[in-house]
Amino acid sequence: MKVNNDINRLLEIMSQLRDPQTGCPWDKAQTYHTIVPFTLEEAYEVADTIERAAFDELPGELGDLLFQVIFYCQLAKEQGLFDFGVVVDKICRKLTERHPHVFGELPLTSTAEVKQSWESIKASERAGRSLHSVLDDIPLNLPALSRAAKVQKRVASVGFDWDELAPVVAKIHEEIAEVLEEVSAPEQQPQRISEEMGDLLFAVVNLSRHLGVDPEQALRLANGKFERRFRGVEALANAAEKPMKAHSLAELDAYWDQVKRAETAKE
Numbered sequence: 001m002k003v004n005n006d007i008n009r010l011l012e013i014m015s016q017l018r019d020p021q022t023g024c025p026w027d028k029a030q031t032y033h034t035i036v037p038f039t040l041e042e043a044y045e046v047a048d049t050i051e052r053a054a055f056d057e058l059p060g061e062l063g064d065l066l067f068q069v070i071f072y073c074q075l076a077k078e079q080g081l082f083d084f085g086v087v088v089d090k091i092c093r094k095l096t097e098r099h100p101h102v103f104g105e106l107p108l109t110s111t112a113e114v115k116q117s118w119e120s121i122k123a124s125e126r127a128g129r130s131l132h133s134v135l136d137d138i139p140l141n142l143p144a145l146s147r148a149a150k151v152q153k154r155v156a157s158v159g160f161d162w163d164e165l166a167p168v169v170a171k172i173h174e175e176i177a178e179v180l181e182e183v184s185a186p187e188q189q190p191q192r193i194s195e196e197m198g199d200l201l202f203a204v205v206n207l208s209r210h211l212g213v214d215p216e217q218a219l220r221l222a223n224g225k226f227e228r229r230f231r232g233v234e235a236l237a238n239a240a241e242k243p244m245k246a247h248s249l250a251e252l253d254a255y256w257d258q259v260k261r262a263e264t265a266k267e
Contacts, residue, residue, distance in 0.1 A: 010067070011084055014074045032075055036141075039068040051221065097121065119157060134158055145215040148205040156209075168207050175200040232259035 017027040042065045049061045073084040098121050100106035101114060134154045138147060155161065162168055179196045182188065208215040236255040237244050244252070 007084075010070055011074075014067075014070045018074055018078065027071075030071070030075075032072065035068065035071055039065075042068055047217070047220070051217075051224065123157065143216050145201075145205055145219060148202050149209050149215055152206055152209050162210075165207075165210055168203075168210050172200070172203045172207060175203045229256060229259045229263070232262070 016022070017024045020028070042061070046058070046061045046065050049055075049057050069087070070084065073082070073087055077083040096103040098118055100121075101117070106117065134157065135151060138150050138154065140147075142150065152161075175196065179193065179200055182193045182196050185192075205215045208218060233252060233255040234244065236258060237247060237252070240247075247255075
């Protein structure tokens, strides 16, 4: 099978890169911890490629991400811990066990039923690992927005959640008021302001979760939109042959509105 041959070739390349005598000095110097930043970077590059719909670039980016998995497996193999085959076996087992409606006889027909079954199976798995809290095993190094959403999802699974949208929105207004209260204090305390801003962001993530919106992806898209429009503002300022700092805020706002209208007209 060609896929097996391709994977074996990749595993062999990885092994050669780490060869003690003839391998690459950089690859030989790496550890689990040193390549984690590269793994995160590659994952974000995959997400960015998809969000830009640059599907001609996607195979290359997915290859870079796959290489990260191969790298970890090579390190583990060298230490006698596990190899790529063990990783593949574990994910195959997990997928078949978590899809009893496909690989078993559980009759699930809707997306909601599948989601409920998936969460139930995951909860059983956590219980089997003798965890002490529903919040155990949530990675600390997740992006803050993603981790907040995961924390909220976990506590919601045991009933600690609002059933309606109104109190979720009310909580955001409450947190905004508390931020403004701290900002308006006679003697501002940066630590208190930071804490209240954190509470506000956490409340906004909760609204995002209730609306079925991934907060990390939503903010990435908002960042991209802002950057795209600001570049348009810069282009208009350059066309006016006037430095950005020489423009008034009203002039820059007018450019922004112009860029926004042009984007809307194309939609």
